[in-house]
Amino acid sequence: MPKIVAERSDVIPSLAEIFREYGFDGASLSTITEKTGLGKGSLYHFFPGGKEEMAAAVLGEIDEWFATQVFEPLRSADDPRSAITSMCSSVAGYFRSGRRVCLIGAFALDNVRNRFSDRVRDYFAEWRGALASALERAGCPERDALALAEETVVAVQGALVLARALDEPEVFERTLERIQSRLIAATGGDEQR
Amino acid sequence: MPKIVAERSDVIPSLAEIFREYGFDGASLSTITEKTGLGKGSLYHFFPGGKEEMAAAVLGEIDEWFATQVFEPLRSADDPRSAITSMCSSVAGYFRSGRRVCLIGAFALDNVRNRFSDRVRDYFAEWRGALASALERAGCPERDALALAEETVVAVQGALVLARALDEPEVFERTLERIQSRLIAATGGDEQR
């Protein structure tokens, strides 16, 4: 039985989709009221800091999702190899196989970056670091691990740009498959089958 | 002896830098007048269509630069291998080794994409197609050529996102070196030295 009365946390997913679709500057308060179904009164009740606080809340939720679903498993799983393949499917799911853009990547290229630069930087640094850690524990030499982790994050972000630009989600799917084979190969290939 | 009176084409490079720095929505007309040193009168004299026409002019100039400096050489050079290495250095120079973002990539992730979707799509499609053509002519099988061309454009765009997000231009430099070795390897490696 869903509550009629909204809670702050109920609104954040809608806000995320809105910012993804319109960008930070492009998402006006009227767009937001329309798409969320909430009036400005409610919006400012939940987010007294206005649009900036809304975006910060969205970024916070994204951070948290990746931290628990992706970064922590990569850093602490007993089996780093399976954490890596699991990362690939989580990421494919999260970005809807290339049909959804990365809000943090979009913010990174925008001028709003300056308002959220710490969060933007930490997100990518965490991802790269956590994946490198998993690769190392899976037997990859440190130098290779760092390079391959960076290559992976670069490929994911680039694929999202291209998939959106060309309106070809398959670019993302192909990229993710390619990178996954490379990650598997670097952690000992098929030998453990 | 520089002319005092501005010409339309003189303004476009400044506009490009402004859109790169502030984004389309983030670049207000007051920002633009301030940074270009031109009043609104002059701006609307050159670009009667306003900001949208300014952005279109910038995109047109970028298109043209890439067409003549990168795409055409890739498609028609007698020596496709050297056209490929030359692409890498042109691209490194153009993006200032990762300190400059790709405006078209940024537009692709933004909602302004909808206003310029044809140009955005064509730019990336052209790049991927031209590079694939050069790879094929350099002896790469068609399937591999397409995949590697796509991987290259993905890597460049992703590296620009990450370099900007992390404030680490080296990410771009490392990526470009890695991709260049891969391109060279795919066209026969060092054997022709």
Added chain:
DNA sequence: GTCTATATGGAGATAGAC
């Protein structure tokens, strides 16, 4: 071509009733 002044709309944000 370039400027200043101005029109007009929509932006983000607030107030206060319910």
Added chain:
DNA sequence: GTCTATCTCCATATAGAC
């Protein structure tokens, strides 16, 4: 917690003198 009404400001764009 949600609404409507309202405020202020700055956005884009225009007009017309020089």
